Amino acid sequence: MKVLSCSNQKGGTGKTTTAQNVGYILAEQGLRILLIDNDPQSSLSRSTGIHDASGRSMAQVYGGIKAGKLSIKSGARDLGKGKPWIMPSDIELSFSEMQINSRIGRERILSKALESVRDDFDLVLIDCPPSMGWLTLNALGASDAVLVITQPQAVDLRGVALFLDTLETLRDELNPDLELMGILVTFFDSRITHHKEALKEIEREGLPLLPVQIGRSIRVAEAAGAGLPVTEFAPNNPQAKNYHKLAEEVRSWLEKTQD
Helix, strand or coil: CEEEEEECCCCCCCHHHHHHHHHHHHHHCCCCEEEEECCCCCHHHHHCCCCCCCCCCHHHHHECCCECCCCHHHHCEECCCCCCEEECCCCHHHHHHHHHHHCCCHHHHHHHHHHHHCCCCCEEEEECCCCCCHHHHHHHHHCCEEEEEECCCHHHHHHHHHHHHHHHHHHHHCCCCCEEEEEEEEEECCCCHHHHHHHHHHHHCCCCEEEEEEECCHHHHHHHHCCCCHHHHCCCCHHHHHHHHHHHHHHHHHHHHCC
16 A cells, blocks of 8 residues: 655645545546545545534544544545545544644654555545644655645745755655655646746756646536536546546556555
8 A cells, every 4th residue: 555645835736636536537447545634624525525524534533632533444435436435534633633732653643543444445645734734744754655736836836845845854854765756736827938937947946747737627626516526527628637647647656666
């Protein structure tokens, strides 16, 4: 089992949509996929049709001052044949994050919790909150790699630089094997000059820019509102096709790491 976090310290970059669509595509291809909603906003849970996870969510996995009593194996939900499983979240997770601050080993809670499903899945995709708090640190500490997702704006690229600096510290202090799978640019429009310049800037920095970009589409937002990935909601949409290309990149990474 491999673990891939979708992360950045900035919100609104498309982390949730990316995790959802890639997870659904790879599950349809026959891989055993677990989505983990590691964000108290629970956008990933809602986008898969789960609107109330209270009592059986990631909050009960993390616990608070005391250890959580729910295992991921017991709490994960099957979204249907040919679809991924999901371990949902809810707002209680924000309180868990505050309370685990006093726990010994607080940065390893998720890593230990994933042991209960190590033989059950090929890939775990974690949707991280837009901050470098204990929840994101737990995700990155438990991950084999991170997919950094960013918009092609100057302020976003500065955020990526800061995030990558943080990754170096994490490798030194928490997870020396953490890889940078790549940088995915979202909300991309090839007609806009500064969007194209952003891609060049990432390449000039020698960073692993993925060869696929995700553009803007109202159908992506409509799909999330309907509790579906855009690949099912509007399979012929250009962004649905781009998510298929992205899923191939993730699958290629997964196969290489298993060699």
